Amino acid sequence: MKTISKTIAVLCFAFFSSSAWATSDTTVVIKTSAECGSCKKRIENALNFEKGVNAAVLDVASKNATVTFDTKKTTVEKLREAISNVGYDADNVPANEKKYNKLPACCKKGGMPK
Amino acid sequence: MFHLTKMKMKKNNYLAILLIPLFCCCTILSASAQELSGRIVEKDASGKEASLPMAGVKWLGSSISTSADENGKFQIPFPEVMPAKLLVAMIGYTSDTILFNDKSKTNIKIVLKNSTTTLNTVNITEKTLSSRNLITAKMNTELISQKELTLAACCNISESFERNASVDVNFTDAVSGAKQIQMLGLDGIYTQILYENLPFIRGLSSSYGLTYIPGTWVENILVTKGTGSVVNGFESITGQIQIELLEPEEAEQLYINGFVNNNQRYELNAHLAKRFKTNLSSLLFVHASKNGLENYGNMDRNNDGFLDMPLTSQYNLLNRWNFRVKNRHEGQFGVRALMEDKIGGHDHNALSDTSTVKHYGIFINTKQVETFTKNGWIYPDTPWRSFAIMTTERYQEQKSFFGIKKYQGTQKSLYVNTIYQSIINNTFHKIKFGGSFMLDDFSESFNEGLSAGSDSLFTLQEIVPGVYSEYTFNNDTNISIVAGVRADYFENYGLMVNPRLHLKYNPSKDAAIRLSGGRGMRTPHIFAENSQVFASSRQIVIHEELKQEVAWNYGMTFTYCFKPFGKEATFNLDAYRTDFENQVVVDLEDVNKVQFYNLRGLSYSNSIQTDITFSPSKKWDFKLAYKYYDVKSTYFSMYIPGTRVLLDKPLVPKDRALLNIDYTSNKEKWIISNTIKWFGKSRLPNTSLNTPEFQLPEHSTPYFTYMAQVSKKFKWFELYIGGENIFNYIIPNAIVDPGDPFGPNFDATMIWGPVNGRVIYGGFRYKII
Numbered sequence: 001m002k003t004i005s006k007t008i009a010v011l012c013f014a015f016f017s018s019s020a021w022a023t024s025d026t027t028v029v030i031k032t033s034a035e036c037g038s039c040k041k042r043i044e045n046a047l048n049f050e051k052g053v054n055a056a057v058l059d060v061a062s063k064n065a066t067v068t069f070d071t072k073k074t075t076v077e078k079l080r081e082a083i084s085n086v087g088y089d090a091d092n093v094p095a096n097e098k099k100y101n102k103l104p105a106c107c108k109k110g111g112m113p114k
Numbered sequence: 115m116f117h118l119t120k121m122k123m124k125k126n127n128y129l130a131i132l133l134i135p136l137f138c139c140c141t142i143l144s145a146s147a148q149e150l151s152g153r154i155v156e157k158d159a160s161g162k163e164a165s166l167p168m169a170g171v172k173w174l175g176s177s178i179s180t181s182a183d184e185n186g187k188f189q190i191p192f193p194e195v196m197p198a199k200l201l202v203a204m205i206g207y208t209s210d211t212i213l214f215n216d217k218s219k220t221n222i223k224i225v226l227k228n229s230t231t232t233l234n235t236v237n238i239t240e241k242t243l244s245s246r247n248l249i250t251a252k253m254n255t256e257l258i259s260q261k262e263l264t265l266a267a268c269c270n271i272s273e274s275f276e277r278n279a280s281v282d283v284n285f286t287d288a289v290s291g292a293k294q295i296q297m298l299g300l301d302g303i304y305t306q307i308l309y310e311n312l313p314f315i316r317g318l319s320s321s322y323g324l325t326y327i328p329g330t331w332v333e334n335i336l337v338t339k340g341t342g343s344v345v346n347g348f349e350s351i352t353g354q355i356q357i358e359l360l361e362p363e364e365a366e367q368l369y370i371n372g373f374v375n376n377n378q379r380y381e382l383n384a385h386l387a388k389r390f391k392t393n394l395s396s397l398l399f400v401h402a403s404k405n406g407l408e409n410y411g412n413m414d415r416n417n418d419g420f421l422d423m424p425l426t427s428q429y430n431l432l433n434r435w436n437f438r439v440k441n442r443h444e445g446q447f448g449v450r451a452l453m454e455d456k457i458g459g460h461d462h463n464a465l466s467d468t469s470t471v472k473h474y475g476i477f478i479n480t481k482q483v484e485t486f487t488k489n490g491w492i493y494p495d496t497p498w499r500s501f502a503i504m505t506t507e508r509y510q511e512q513k514s515f516f517g518i519k520k521y522q523g524t525q526k527s528l529y530v531n532t533i534y535q536s537i538i539n540n541t542f543h544k545i546k547f548g549g550s551f552m553l554d555d556f557s558e559s560f561n562e563g564l565s566a567g568s569d570s571l572f573t574l575q576e577i578v579p580g581v582y583s584e585y586t587f588n589n590d591t592n593i594s595i596v597a598g599v600r601a602d603y604f605e606n607y608g609l610m611v612n613p614r615l616h617l618k619y620n621p622s623k624d625a626a627i628r629l630s631g632g633r634g635m636r637t638p639h640i641f642a643e644n645s646q647v648f649a650s651s652r653q654i655v656i657h658e659e660l661k662q663e664v665a666w667n668y669g670m671t672f673t674y675c676f677k678p679f680g681k682e683a684t685f686n687l688d689a690y691r692t693d694f695e696n697q698v699v700v701d702l703e704d705v706n707k708v709q710f711y712n713l714r715g716l717s718y719s720n721s722i723q724t725d726i727t728f729s730p731s732k733k734w735d736f737k738l739a740y741k742y743y744d745v746k747s748t749y750f751s752m753y754i755p756g757t758r759v760l761l762d763k764p765l766v767p768k769d770r771a772l773l774n775i776d777y778t779s780n781k782e783k784w785i786i787s788n789t790i791k792w793f794g795k796s797r798l799p800n801t802s803l804n805t806p807e808f809q810l811p812e813h814s815t816p817y818f819t820y821m822a823q824v825s826k827k828f829k830w831f832e833l834y835i836g837g838e839n840i841f842n843y844i845i846p847n848a849i850v851d852p853g854d855p856f857g858p859n860f861d862a863t864m865i866w867g868p869v870n871g872r873v874i875y876g877g878f879r880y881k882i883i
Contacts, residue, residue, distance in 0.1 A: 026181040027170035029203045037364045042883040048781045049829040055205045055781065066170055066203040091177050104389035106363060111392050 024072045025054060030065045030080060033089040034058055035111045038104070046086045050074060065090075150214070152222040154186040154202060166226055169204035174211065192217045202226060249626045252586070252594045253343075253616050254671040254688060256280060258335040265776065265787040265823060267836060267875050268329035269373060269381055269403070271357060276821065276838075277789045279725050279739035279772045280337055281355070284765075286646035288848040288862040288869045289458045289476055291405070291423045292322050297339065298352040298690050298721040299743035299766050303636065303643050304665070306342055306350035309357040310446075311531075312486055312506045313347070317554060318525040319510060320643040322480060326430065326452055327357060328401045330371045330383040330879075334358045340669035340690055341614045341632030344582045344598035345533060345546060348612050351634035351665045352692055352719070362387050362395035362436050366881040375875035377413055377423055378406045393438040401430040415871050416844060418852040420862075422870050424458030424476060445489040452482040459517070459855075474855035476649065477515045484508040498541060502533045516648035517855060518563030521641055528553040542590070547583040550602075552576070558641055562654065576637060578602050592620040598632075607662050610635060628671040635664040638698040640710050647700075647708045650861040657711040664695040683728040692719040694747075701749050702764060702799040706858065715748030715758055725772075737774040744768065752800050762797040765866045767814070769794030788822045796866050801850070808851050808859040814866040817843045835876040842872040 034043055040058045043065055047056035052073025058065045067079055080090035087099035087107070105111055154171075155163040165186030172179035173193045182188040192198070196216050203209035207226040258278060268274050272293040275281035282296040295302040307315040307323070315323035335357050342350030365387040373381040381403040389395040405426035406413060413422050434448035458476040490502040508527045514520070532548040554576045559569040582600030587593070596616040603609050614632030621627065638660055647654070669690035676683050694717040701709040725739035745763040762768075770793050777786040795813040802809060823836030845867040851859035 025168055027168045027204060028179055028181060029170040029172040029201055029209075031172075031174075038366075038883060041366075045829070045883060053781075057205050059203075059209065062201075062209070064172075064201065064203060064209070066205055066209065068168060068205055104367065104387075106389045106392050106395070 024070050025068060026071050027066060027068045028076050028079070030067060030076070030083065030090050032058065032063050032065050032083055033095060033109055034060055034063050034065075035107050035109070036060060039088065039107050042086050042107075043083055043088060046082050047079060050079060050082045053079070148217065149189050149191050150200070150217075150220055150222065151187070151189045152224060154182050154188065154204075154224045154226060156207065156226050156228060163225070166204060166207070169202055169207070169226065172201045172203075174199040174201050249620070249624075249673055249675060252588070252596050252618050253630065254339045254628050254669065256337045256339075258337065260333055263329045263332060263335075264825065264832075264834070264879075265785065266789070266821065267373070267375070267823070267838060267873075269379070270325045270329055271327045271332070271335070272324035274329050274332070274335060277772075277774055277787070278337070279723060279737070279741065280339055280353075282770070285865050285869050286321065286863070287649045288865055289420055289424065289649050290322075290456060290478065290646065291426065291458065292646065293324060294321070295324065295355075296766070298667075298692055299719045299745035299763065300352050300692060301643075303638075304351040304634075304663075304692075306346060306354045306634075307357070308346060308354065310359060310486070310488070311346065311356070312488075312504060313349075313527075313529055314357065316349075316527070317510075317556065317639050318512050318523050318642045319480075319482070320639070321645045322454070322478070325428070325454075326482070327359075328381075328383045328399075328430065330369065331359050331385065331399045331401075331432065332357055333360045333364075339671075339688065340630045341616075341634060341667045343596070344584050344600040344612065344614050344632075345531075345548070347531075347550065347552070348580065348600060348602050348610065348634055349636045351636070351663075351667055352690075359399075359432075359434070360385065360387075360397060362397035362434065363389065365397055366883050368880075368882040370880045371877060373875060373877035375873050377870065377873055379423075379875075380404045381877075394435070395437075396433065396435045399430075399432040399434075401428065403428045416848065416869075418849055419460060420474075420849060420852055421458050421460075424456040424478075426454065426456045428452070428454040430454075441492075441494055443489070443491050445487070447487040448485070450482070450484045450486075452480070454478075454480045474517045475515065476517075477513075479513045480511070482508065482510040498535075498537045498544075500533075500535045502535075503530070504532075505530045512642070514645065514648070519648050520561045520563060520569070521558070521645065521648060522560075523556065523558035523642060525557075525642075526553075526555040542588060544586040544588070545583065546586070548581070550578075550580045550582070552578040552580075554637075556639065558639075560641055560654075572641070574637075574639075576604070576606075578604055594618045604637075604662070610662075610664075624675040626671070626673045628673075629669070631666070631668040633664065633666050635662050637662050640698060640700075644700055644708070646863050647702075650708075650863050651706075651856070651858055652702070652708040652861065653706060655707045655709045657709060660698050660710060661696050661712050663697050665692050665697070666695070667692045678728070679730075681728065681730050683726065685724075685726050687724045688722070690719075690721045694718065697747065699747055699749060702863075703749050703752050703761070705799075705801050705803045705861070709750065711750075713748060716760055717747040718745070719763075720744040733778055733780075735774070735776040735778070737772070739772040741770045741772075742768060743770075752802070764797050764799045765814075765864070767793045767796040767816075767866070783827045785825045785827075786823070789820070791819045793817055793819075793867065798864060798866065801864075804850070804859050810847070810850070810864060814845070817845075817867050819843060819868060830882075831878055831880040833876070833878050835874070838873040838875070839868050839870065840872055843868055844871050845869065 040060050043058050044056050047053050047067055052070045054068045056067045080093040083090035084093045084096050087095050087103045089095050154166045154169045156166045157163055167184045167186055169182045171188050171190050176193045178193055180188055180190045198214055200212045202224050204226055207228055210226055263274050266276050272283055275283050283293055286292045286294050297305045303320055338354040342354035367387050369385045371383040383401050385399045387397045405423055415422055430452045432450040436446050438444050456478040459474045486506040488504040492500045506529045511524045513522045529552050531550040533546055534548055535546045537544050556574040558572040561569040580600055580602035584598035587595040599613045601609055601611045612633045617629045619627045671688040674685045694713055697713040697717045699711055699713050721743050723741040727737045729735050745766050746760050747763055748758045749761050751757045751759040773790045775788040794816050797813055798810045818841055820840045821838045823834055825832055825834035848869045850861040
């Protein structure tokens with residue numbers, strides 16, 4: 001039974017991950033300056049359309065974006081840049097200023113009441 | 115490396131200072147201790163640990179991060195400053211944070227929980243089931259999300275239930291293009307339809323109201339089967355549909371949707387969100403649509419001489435504002451306006467001919483203006499206490515011609531509701547109470563056009579003050595009770611008391627059993643609610659003064675989530691019964707008349723629905739549903755005058771089935787949805803008095819419909835194309851005797867299936883998030 005469930009788990013993983021059997025996948029956590037639900041949409045959308053990204057989820061409470069990507073196709077630096085380009089800080093990469101200024105008030109730093 | 119070692123020496127270990135000069139290998143040893151290594155695992159269903167590959171690992175507050183290998187193993191250097199928190203995250207799992215006070219622990223095992231097994235899944239899992247029965251909800255409530263709405267054409271609310279098993283959508287007649295919903299086999303008038311907790315479809319908007327909110331404006335639709343909450347009023351009998359519009363804080367800054375189909379329907383929906391400060395935001399919705407172009411030829415694909423869909427133009431606008439005053443007071447206000455013209459019948463020239471019998475024309479003009487306000491206060495020291503007041507003021511007007519029949523009406527409404535919410539001792543016991551006030555001022559006129567008689571006028575002013583109280587018990591584990599009662603005072607009927615009760619029990623965390631029961635009532639407005647009968651030669655006969663409709667509804671539901679082959683699946687079974695104490699019977703059994711009278715005898719609806727959903731992978735979703743209806747009412751007997759007989763409600767199929775098969779590619783870039791529906795036979799009203807060639811069979815024939823859609827998401831926009839009624843099934847003789855619309859046999863209301871053929875549509879959605 002145990003082996004069966006393990007096999008299933010392995011198969012599931014293979015089935016779910018877009019590049020089945022690829023071993024060049026990795027997951028990183030990037031701290032962002034996201035404030036609210038629309039920031040989440042904006043950042044996830046930007047990451048999901050980056051080449052090489054398999055999945056991206058942002059947790060608004062912790063502001064952490066968890067990104068799974070193929071290291072052969074992209075790098076963490078590029079992902080941080082993608083986040084910066086929609087107006088948010090990404091780890092040590094500051095937000096693109098032009099884009100940040102265009103964000104709605106509630107999406108700017110400290111925009112949501114605590 | 116040396117520097118790090120020195121740091122460690124200083125900070126902790128005095129013994130190490132002594133040892134360092136002795137063995138250089140110590141340097142190596144303590145250097146390796148500067149690194150944390152670990153293994154990340156998850157627990158499977160049997161509690162056994164399995165490695166979880168590829169999780170992300172990061173020291174919070176620093177840029178030191180890594181990810182685990184295929185076996186879940188990782189190494190990460192300690193940060194300089196201790197204590198520090200280590201974050202472990204993986205998509206589809208609840209992330210975990212572990213506090214390290216110092217660097218003494220160098221090997222660790224971390225167990226991550228699959229976030230689909232916890233209740234708090236919405237924020238973290240990539241995939242949220244687009245339409246699911248909420249196992250934790252206190253009532254049998256199904257959520258239709260925005261994502262689900264985008265899987266079908268969903269021009270407006272009437273179409274948003276096409277893929278839903280609980281709510282049925284039907285055309286009311288073959289000429290006006292109006293659609294109505296049914297729940298539990300009973301007409302939509304017995305379902306309370308609210309938007310943003312305010313009354314939406316009532317009175318004059320009963321026949322066409324569902325087309326007044328475009329699908330793109332909607333965030334969620336909550337469908338509650340069975341009796342609703344007393345907080346929203348006395349009108350819910352078979353269920354409650356709550357439409358939640360997009361919120362200004364969450365909506366896209368700009369959104370444009372264009373839609374076109376081969377029936378010459380052109381539609382434009384847009385919304386614009388603006389957040390002025392952190393405490394003020396606004397959302398403007400606009401809609402414009404046109405069905406058919408006057409100069410482009412008229413659509414009559416079934417060649418019966420009548421336009422398949424009326425030429426329609428609709429302009430619709432809603433502006434809502436949200437504001438917040440510190441953390442104590444939140445408010446909303448808004449305005450909505452709508453204008454719609456429908457021209458149907460023989461062709462658009464018929465409009466200029468409403469008095470003679472050469473052309474049969476239909477003209478329906480509707481106007482609505484509405485304002486609403488909502489204000490809520492919470493008390494920061496006692497956050498469980500809150501007070502809310504909501505109001506809506508509405509004016510609506512309808513002018514219509516059906517051939518030589520003329521109907522006009524206006525309705526002015528005012529609605530005020532207050533809700534005070536608090537707890538009794540602790541948060542297990544919650545109590546809500548409040549008062550409501552409803553005012554409806556109807557003025558209607560009707561002229562059958564047969565004799566030179568003047569218009570029949572009907573006016574009604576109804577003022578209904580009411581109070582309610584609702585107690586909720588929830589032990590936070592497996593039992594919840596919602597017990598409510600309300601009392602409303604009607605000038606014509608006196609004080610009416612309606613109790614309602616909902617129980618929920620979770621025998622395990624994967625199962626829910628619900629019981630509900632309660633009474634609801636409504637004041638009938640037969641012209642507005644049955645305006646489809648104007649599209650027939652039937653004479654309207656009102657036998658007596660019509661009383662308020664009153665019914666009890668009881669139901670039970672069983673929901674079970676299980677994991678065949680380790681995949682998510684849900685099983686649902688529900689049974690409901692509605693029993694009328696009084697009903698306004700709409701009797702179509704005599705082909706020459708539509709008769710309205712108060713119920714004498716039985717009228718009930720029994721409904722059983724079962725459905726199963728299964729997601730074999732993140733990409734595939736299946737849903738199979740079957741529904742059985744037994745809906746009967748007591749009608750005048752056609753055979754023995756003066757007696758009454760219990761008959762099946764006409765035009766309601768006894769059996770139905772639905773199958774949804776949906777495919778979603780990685781990151782939702784491609785979505786393909788398929789829906790196949792099967793409808794069993796339904797009883798048709800008696801047509802034995804018609805001349806033989808215009809008599810209908812006793813029962814309709816079973817049929818299938820199939821709809822499908824493909825959507826493709828790009829970074830800034832989405833494209834979609836789809837088809838409705840792809841099997842191209844059209845009911846034969848949608849209009850009885852279309853050749854003589856002013857003759858005695860004409861009837862466009864005997865509709866038990868699709869009246870339009872295959873529809874192919876396409877559209878785009880452009881958004882700036």
